[in-house]
Structure formats: C-alpha cells, structure tokens
Amino acid sequence: MQKIVPVKQQSHPISRKRLEKAMPKISPSTREKLIRYAGQYETADFLVGDPSWFMHQVDGRENQEAMAFITSCLSYGSRQQFMKKVQLILDQTDGRVDEWLREGLFRRSFRSDDKRCFYRLYTHAMMHHFFCAYQDLLHREGTLGQYVRQQSTDALSAIAAITRYFGQIEGSMLIPKDTQSACKRVCMFLRWMVRSHSPVDLGLWSDFLDRRTLIMPLDTHVLQQSVALGLLNSKTATMSTARRLTAQLAEIFPDDPLKADFALFGYGILHD
DSSP, X not given: OOOOOOOOOOOOOOOHHHHHTTOOOOOHHHHHHHHHHHHHHOSGGGGTTSGGGGGGSSOXXXXXXXXXXXXXXHOOSOHHHHHHHHHHHHHHHTTOHHHHHHTTGGGGTOOTTOOSEEETTEEHHHHHHHHHHHXXXXXXXXXXXXXXXXXXXXXXXXXXXXXXXXXXXXXXXXXXXXXXXXOHHHXXXXXXXXXXXXXXXXXXXXXXXXXXXOOOOOOHHHHHHHHHTTSXXXXXXXHHHHXXXXXXXXXXXXXXXXXXHHHHHHHHHHHO
C-alpha cells in the first residue's frame, strides 16, 4: 500500500457575496415550518432506523468516533442494505472499533487480494485499503479528531483535510478526492462530531470546530426538498450549492444551521 502523507492546506472559502447570489428569499411560512419540524424531529426517536444509531452502540470517545466515521463512509444507497453491512462490522469489532482498527484485526475479514463485493461498488480489497489508511492515521496522529484538529479551522477545511488524506488511497471510492462535490457523507459525519447537546449528535469535536461553520449534508433528496421549499433554485448537488443552502438555513438557525437537517427530514416524512 502506498504511504499516505498528510499535507496541511488551506481551504478556499467562497465569498459571502457569491454565496448570496441568486438565493431565494425565505417565506415566513417556510421559516415557521422548519423551526417546528426541527423541534419535533431532533429527538432520541430519530436514531431508530438512522445510521447515527450505530455510534450510540459503542462506549468511549475513540470507539464512537471510529464507528461514526466507518458508518458515514458506508451510508449511501438503500438504508436497509448498507446498515446490514455496518452492523456486520460492528459485530466483528464487538464494540471495540478503535482497537479493531489499531491492531489490524480487520485483516481477518478484509484481505487485500479479495475482489468480492462487500457493498455496491466497494470490494473487500477496497475496504482493506481504507482500513489500512485509517490504521496508519491512528498510529501517526492518535485519532482522526487529532488529525482534523491540526489540519483545519472550520468545517470546510476539515472536509478538505479528510478528503485529502483518504483521497490518496488508490482505487478507493469511500471518500471523495476533493471538496468539489457536495461531500454529503463527510458533512454528515461532521454534524455528528461537532453538534453538542443533542440526543442524536455526539459533539466530540465541539471544542475545536464551531457548529456555525458546518455545511449541510446535501444529496439529491435534500436538494429536491430545498427546491420545493423555495430555499434553492439550483438542481446540482455541489459543495457550492451545499454552502448556499447552509447560508439560507443560517438565516433561520443562525447559531446552529444544521439543526435544519432534522427539519428537512421532517419535511420529507410529511411530504414524500
């Protein structure tokens, strides 16, 4: 496996003027709905059937961080299908996810020469290389959180640090290679790590990343909901679109824009 060398690099923020360009005005009714839905759906019941449930099934900061990151990387496609794969990994670790990674115990189930499919586009070999890179980071930095702390000052630079490190893995598709795409799963992981005082999110990184800098996890479904609510007029899920949406949501939740993630979830439940 090629050596992964982290390189500190500044993110390139989009100016506030560009973020505000062509942003629709939020109607009073939309504002009222989103505030109501956020309060209604950010509860412990949200965890049932959601990938965030897995990080609450292990004890200790290191185990929670590692479980959350692995879960976020596998969270695409059918929930029913990818959650089976996350459960499989949780069962193999017996809840000691950090130890499973550090000691290379994942090699028992994920071999570098195993080309069988693990989940959708991910082979066992691809998962092996991903876990090896994660193991290397843990040995070098201590935890993923320590690496991000040293490499970033806000959520965008944190996303850039994570994509830069794991994007060097040859043939890997688990992590985007840069921040041009919406990086939905990385943004979701950061929500879990940064938002505190939540029955859902862990807030393990709240001491060094400001939740006001978090970026909305944007996929096609959220994009469609945002257009329907008049929050966006774009139909492309890119990082710039995700940041425009976040700026809109910050008008409603200025101290905690990603509280709106629960609001949009509620909107989807009631209007799908």
